Amino acid sequence: MNSLNVTIAGLGKIGIPLAVQFGVKGARVIGYDISRERCAVINDGRNPLTGEPGLDEKIPGLVVSEHLRATTDPREAATSADVIVFIVPVDIDATQRADFAALDAAVDALAPHLKRGALIIVETTVPVGTTRNRVGVRIAAATGMTPGTDFALAFSPERVSSGSVLLDLQRYPKIVGGIDAASTARAADFYAQMLDAEILPVRDAETAEFSKLIETTYRDVNIALANEFARIGDALGLDTLGAIAAANTQPYSHVHAPGPGVGGHCIPVYPYFLMDPQTAATPPLLETDLAATARRINDGMAHYAVDRLAQTLGTLEGATVIVLGLAYRAGVKESRHSSAFGLANALLAAGAITYVHDPLFTAAEIRALGLEPPPAWPLPCDALVIQAWHRHYHDLDLAAFQGLRAVLDARASLDPASVESKGISYVGIGR
Numbered sequence: 001m002n003s004l005n006v007t008i009a010g011l012g013k014i015g016i017p018l019a020v021q022f023g024v025k026g027a028r029v030i031g032y033d034i035s036r037e038r039c040a041v042i043n044d045g046r047n048p049l050t051g052e053p054g055l056d057e058k059i060p061g062l063v064v065s066e067h068l069r070a071t072t073d074p075r076e077a078a079t080s081a082d083v084i085v086f087i088v089p090v091d092i093d094a095t096q097r098a099d100f101a102a103l104d105a106a107v108d109a110l111a112p113h114l115k116r117g118a119l120i121i122v123e124t125t126v127p128v129g130t131t132r133n134r135v136g137v138r139i140a141a142a143t144g145m146t147p148g149t150d151f152a153l154a155f156s157p158e159r160v161s162s163g164s165v166l167l168d169l170q171r172y173p174k175i176v177g178g179i180d181a182a183s184t185a186r187a188a189d190f191y192a193q194m195l196d197a198e199i200l201p202v203r204d205a206e207t208a209e210f211s212k213l214i215e216t217t218y219r220d221v222n223i224a225l226a227n228e229f230a231r232i233g234d235a236l237g238l239d240t241l242g243a244i245a246a247a248n249t250q251p252y253s254h255v256h257a258p259g260p261g262v263g264g265h266c267i268p269v270y271p272y273f274l275m276d277p278q279t280a281a282t283p284p285l286l287e288t289d290l291a292a293t294a295r296r297i298n299d300g301m302a303h304y305a306v307d308r309l310a311q312t313l314g315t316l317e318g319a320t321v322i323v324l325g326l327a328y329r330a331g332v333k334e335s336r337h338s339s340a341f342g343l344a345n346a347l348l349a350a351g352a353i354t355y356v357h358d359p360l361f362t363a364a365e366i367r368a369l370g371l372e373p374p375p376a377w378p379l380p381c382d383a384l385v386i387q388a389w390h391r392h393y394h395d396l397d398l399a400a401f402q403g404l405r406a407v408l409d410a411r412a413s414l415d416p417a418s419v420e421s422k423g424i425s426y427v428g429i430g431r
């Protein structure tokens with residue numbers, strides 16, 4: 001056990017489990033967030049996140065033993081911190097450039113209160129060069145301190161998935177890269193104390209930043225390839241999913257699953273970060289044919305899927321269609337860049353009366369995102385579109401949807417024969 005003071009900036013889906021992990025390892029953790037409500041819930045000994053195993057049990061004890069508290073006050077958060085970990089989101093803006101507003105704000109708030117000798121770690125996924133040229137430069141400007149000399153600075157990608165964060169923290173090697181060798185060594189030593197996972201130091205902060213963009217862009221490109229296979233298979237009347245499963249029995253073939261697009265705030269975002277490095281004062285946008293093409297293919301899948309449904313029904317003009325699942329994936333209350341938006345837009349453009357249902361979101365939350373929840377449940381409709389196969393849908397009774405003529409199963413969740421045996425058309429992607 002140790003008595004490090006660790007501050008986590010950003011108490012979100014990843015920041016809270018991280019705070020818990022470090023608290024369990026004996027650190028005195030302060031969570032810093034701009035949300036008063038979130039801080040109050042934690043200081044009350046309660047878990048604000050649903051669906052993240054391990055937190056309900058651990059948060060109350062950590063708060064009582066003073067290994068975890070939360071604050072919106074940057075001075076309180078930073079003054080005694082030996083280590084500060086930034087895990088606030090960086091997303092893309094409307095022009096698909098990295099939007100640093102939240103990260104910059106968090107850095108600017110904490111920097112003036114930084115202790116000399118502190119270790120600063122960025123865990124948020126960022127374009128290459130951000131840790132050194134953006135975070136380091138801002139802290140230096142705010143404090144007059146020299147990065148590497150007066151404080152250590154490193155990047156360590158967060159590789160976990162929400163829903164299994166504490167488990168993933170144990171099983172994925174922790175990659176660390178500093179702005180100099182001493183920063184790398186300090187960050188590696190910190191994680192060796194805080195995690196049970198293998199620690200994997202790399203050459204520098206840029207290598208660590210690049211590794212996360214490689215990991216995520218690989219998946220986007222892989223899914224685009226699966227989507228291309230699905231389009232070919234659909235055109236030829238083949239069983240693409242069966243063919244992919246067969247191909248993947250060869251150890252070098254790892255083709256992912258086709259689908260209606262790629263959602264979430266990671267995989268569809270980070271290929272754009274590759275193109276937007278922060279390695280110079282006015283960095284050029286890089287051209288990346290393959291990653292850009294993959295983005296285009298994946299973003300086109302919602303239209304493709306809706307076109308297949310339209311062909312089955314004859315037309316979607318005036319048809320009532322319900323998209324099942326606003327969340328970008330099953331079981332997670334996260335809607336950013338969800339394929340539900342692309343599907344709903346394509347349905348509306350085709351003239352369908354379109355509703356989006358999700359048991360994890362209230363009707364008001366669905367409306368606030370510009371979508372319309374169904375006015376009744378189950379609602380008579382012409383078609384259902386399976387976008388996120390939440391547990392709640394597993395015993396869905398298709399017969400309860402009066403007038404149902406087709407199911408677009410974008411996640412390969414249902415047995416086609418069983419759907420068709422009810423006199424309902426089954427429309428798949430690559431199936």
Ligand SMILES: NC(=O)c1ccc[n+]([C@@H]2O[C@H](COP(=O)([O-])OP(=O)(O)OC[C@H]3O[C@@H](n4cnc5c(N)ncnc54)[C@H](O)[C@@H]3O)[C@@H](O)[C@H]2O)c1
Pocket residue numbers: 009010011012013014015032033034035038087088089090102103105106123124125126158159160161162265266
């Ligand atoms: N969610 C995932 O599955 C996942 C997986 C791997 C890595 N990550 C990384 O974690 C980052 C954060 O993701 P998340 O899912 O935890 O986000 P989130 O949206 O759940 O939480 C972000 C938190 O940051 C807080 N915040 C925003 N601006 C702030 C500021 N200026 N100062 C302090 N706090 C601020 C918000 O109030 C919120 O509580 C992502 O950008 C990504 O790089 C996420």
